[in-house]
Amino acid sequence: MDGGGAVEVRHWNADVNGVSIHVAEQGPADGTVVLLLHGFPELWLSWRHQMAALAARGFRAVAPDLRGYGDSSVPADPAAYSIFHIVGDVVALLDHLRLTKVFVVGHDWGAQVAWHLCLFRSDRVRAVVTIGIPFFPRSPRSISETFADLGDGFYITQFQEPGRAERAFARYDVATVLKKFYSIEFDNLTAPPGVEIIDFLEAPSSPLPWITEEELSQYAEKFQKSGFTGPLNYYRMMDMNWRLTAPWSGAKITVPAKFIAGDKDIGAKSFGIEQYIKSGGLKSNVPDLEVAIIDGHHFLQQEQAERVNSEILSYLNKFATASDSSSASMATEAAGEVRQWTADINGISLHVAESGPSTGPAVLLVHGFPEMWLSWRHQMAALAARGFRALAPDLRGYGDSSVPADPAAYSIFHIVGDLVALLDHLRLQKVFVVGHDWGAQVAWHLCLFRPDRVRAAVILGIPYFPRGPRPMTESFAKLGDSFYINQFQEPGRAERAFGRYDVATVLKKFYALEIDELIAPPGVEIIDFLQAPSSPLPWMTDEELGQYAEKFQKNGFTGPLNYYRMLETNWRLTAPWSGAKIIVPAKFILGENDVGLQSFGTEKYVKSGGLKSNVPNLEVSIIEGHHFLQQEKAERVNSEILAFLDKFANEEASA
Structure with missing residues (x-):
């Protein structure tokens, strides 16, 4: 890696878990590590504001492109996008960096990955901050069964069929597809009967207030290169994830956690999420939890960057000097005993x-x-x-x-x-x-x-x-x-x-x-x-x-x-x-x-x-x-x- 200054963003790739993972990094190499996990359809770039803020406070911000995105590998097999693969990439990255425990921050699909990292390998997480997607314990029904009542217009349902969403997306240039998702303001992502979700979404004619044209072009360039199939395969593995995570039925998140949501997030009203959070349901499944509901929509870390930075930093500072792990208490060590x-x-x-x-x-x-x-x-x-x-x-x-x-x-x-x-x-x-x-x-x-x-x-x-x-x-x-x-x-x-x-x-x-x-x-x-x-x-x-x-x-x-x-x-x-x-x-x-x-x-x-x-x-x-x-x-x-x-x-x- 080049240097260790707080301002410079350093880029490198690691061959881990069978794929090449691209990583953007900012802050001192010996700083306390914060792993930032992006969502759909994003890249490491979605954390640009948080990386700068964390680096300025002496943290080492590490933001990978998840598999299927950006400059990371894009496996062809949909089965390579299970939650085990994605969490496995994260663990392998930590091992590559010789990091025993880190802070983790995740948004959207990155929040799902962060929750599952906490679930599978709590020993590797000091504390977690998730944005937009709360932790839900494993349901007694599969994802496709759960969403069946919403019909074919529901975006996750449309994303299941290989090639369907890709063909629909291809009717637009990549920047327009991204703007359609980034500007979502309604609650339930369900298109009218017979309409594809990407056709139903509207792209604003004016620039988004929280992303420059140059930044949008950076996103578009990467999605033009790698396509949307990898990211869509995350959705196509949801039923498989449900089957594979049976051993974690009823499991709670034991890691200290903070959940941040925008009060106008597209998911706030969906599926009883707002009630689940406000009634204490989330707290019952994540006992060591703080919740912050702030002004904003779904892409909160970009739209309300300063407020999100403040929420993250104030939370991480509670733990930054804590010891990574407990030590075992042993008796005498005579060879024969x-x-x-x-x-x-x-x-x-x-x-x-x-x-x-x-x-x-x-x-x-x-x-x-x-x-x-x-x-x-x-x-x-x-x-x-x-x-x-x-x-x-x-x-x-x-x-x-x-x-x-x-x-x-x-x-x-x-x-x-x-x-x-x-x-x-x-x-x-x-x-x-x-x-x-x-x-x-x-x-x-x-x-x-x-x-x-x-x-x-x-x-x-x-x-x-x-x-x-x-x-x-x-x-x-x-x-x-x-x-x-x-x-x-x-x-x-x-x-x-x-x-x-x-x-x-x-x-x-x-x-x-x-x-x-x-x-x-x-x-x-x-x-x-x-x-x-x-x-x-x-x-x-x-x-x-x-x-x-x-x-x-x-x-x-x-x-x-x-x-x-x-x-x-x-x-x-x-x-x-x-x-x-x-x-x-x-x-x-x-x-x-x-x-x-x-x-x-x-x-x-x-x-x-x-x-x-x-x-x-x-x-x-x-x-x-x-x-x-x-x-x-x-x-x-x-x-x-x-x-x-x-x-x-x-x-x-x-x-």
């Missing part, structure tokens, strides 16, 4: 066992089914003895962590989200990750979703498979009802079967697996088919088995089984990662007698180079042992892990 604590993150309480010096390179150990942090006891001791900081959480649903009742709370997004939130809680930018079984799946997805947070990964037992063309449940259908994953799908079924045995016996049945495919004979439940050895397992003491049994007795198996029940949902939600490779350096360790080695062509996939093609920076080690390898063959696994991590441990972690 296991310290246990909980962190309230990502909407749950996560229990963590830790060993080794807190200043050592962090290694995150992610357990599988049916395990808990204790499955890493041997690795924790070995890592701590070598100066690493071993962190082994109980995943949600396990041990002393929260056990959400809703099966939807166990998607891969939730689990990976817990880990990212844990890293943020500990102020760890990058860590080594080691995962086994379901923990391997979680570790692979952490590498997939957030490679910027992983220095290197070691995976035990479960290789990385790219997203298939069909859901796993369809792929497994041919194995019949006796296949364990198929039996696990039906809520309560496995729990009832497990209930025929004491908890320790259930665990031993799984821990002693030596068959290859977990398929019971017809009409037999998998737990009845599995054998529990009469003698103790050679790699687990009765005391250790008792520790496992105590926790599963307390929590039950429903939480862990819900991971399997979310497989199809995970497949649907991970569509944006179809064909994606793991770019993080990785080592895959597999027992030659692992229950899954012969299943589904796994052995051929690993040995023929299929896995390597999807994880280019990969090492593979096949060793003697079965599935619960880190407990059964602890010393060998320790050696494999340490030899791999030592290659990276002395490298400086980078953001």
Whole structure:
């Protein structure tokens, strides 16, 4: 970037989240950051007045062109404009800038993005100011169903059909299209029957009082270049967003927030919005809220720039000197001691066992089914003895962590989200990750979703498979009802079967697996088919088995089984990662007698180079042992892990 003066606007692009994001920036590079998110049909330029005011007060104003706009990338696929993509761009931009927490200001669609950033990643937001669009909790009906009563003349309805609005807009020059939107003064954006909304809107003959002809030309030049399809795709993804955000049903915004609206905003009277705000409905969903209703219309930050600047600055100054995040309280750090604590993150309480010096390179150990942090006891001791900081959480649903009742709370997004939130809680930018079984799946997805947070990964037992063309449940259908994953799908079924045995016996049945495919004979439940050895397992003491049994007795198996029940949902939600490779350096360790080695062509996939093609920076080690390898063959696994991590441990972690 060029310089750090308060007056100059600096422009640059960042390759983040699969797109190139153009950013305009103003103010000192070491100033408190304010991220400004524009709406439709706007650009970074809509914040020109706020950027100057913020910079003059020592803030660092960062205003991106959202994907589809201006000088940022314009993906062709409408599916690339989901709220997950847009918020993902914002988070990736913060990571690119090595910013843990920022102030966020959003207008119109940018307000929607800002609210969802607060909803998904509250740990990254110090406080938020939104203009024009209040936060609405997820409705029980989809957006298209909600708006159906307004008929075909409603602008959002017209925007749904690919190409329809673009063809209508093309009857006018770009500057006229923009002026038609910028000068809206009526309340409900609904055209008469048979009329396109752009034909219904009027363009004033005289210049708008709050935008110069030169500024309008700057907007027009960019929309002439990139078109309106990208921005319109935001609307076309509204139903998809509704489906994808099911896990956040009923969620509130916990970030401190200020909402600013113009008293003549086009949306003030629509859909009961004015009543929702004034009656306290918004406050109930955003508890730490201030509201300011001021004179003006929809494009408030441009029309009433000085008043909006004053509202923003007075609010941000309340927080500008606050500490970014809380610190964890830890006990002594002797290498051999296991310290246990909980962190309230990502909407749950996560229990963590830790060993080794807190200043050592962090290694995150992610357990599988049916395990808990204790499955890493041997690795924790070995890592701590070598100066690493071993962190082994109980995943949600396990041990002393929260056990959400809703099966939807166990998607891969939730689990990976817990880990990212844990890293943020500990102020760890990058860590080594080691995962086994379901923990391997979680570790692979952490590498997939957030490679910027992983220095290197070691995976035990479960290789990385790219997203298939069909859901796993369809792929497994041919194995019949006796296949364990198929039996696990039906809520309560496995729990009832497990209930025929004491908890320790259930665990031993799984821990002693030596068959290859977990398929019971017809009409037999998998737990009845599995054998529990009469003698103790050679790699687990009765005391250790008792520790496992105590926790599963307390929590039950429903939480862990819900991971399997979310497989199809995970497949649907991970569509944006179809064909994606793991770019993080990785080592895959597999027992030659692992229950899954012969299943589904796994052995051929690993040995023929299929896995390597999807994880280019990969090492593979096949060793003697079965599935619960880190407990059964602890010393060998320790050696494999340490030899791999030592290659990276002395490298400086980078953001």
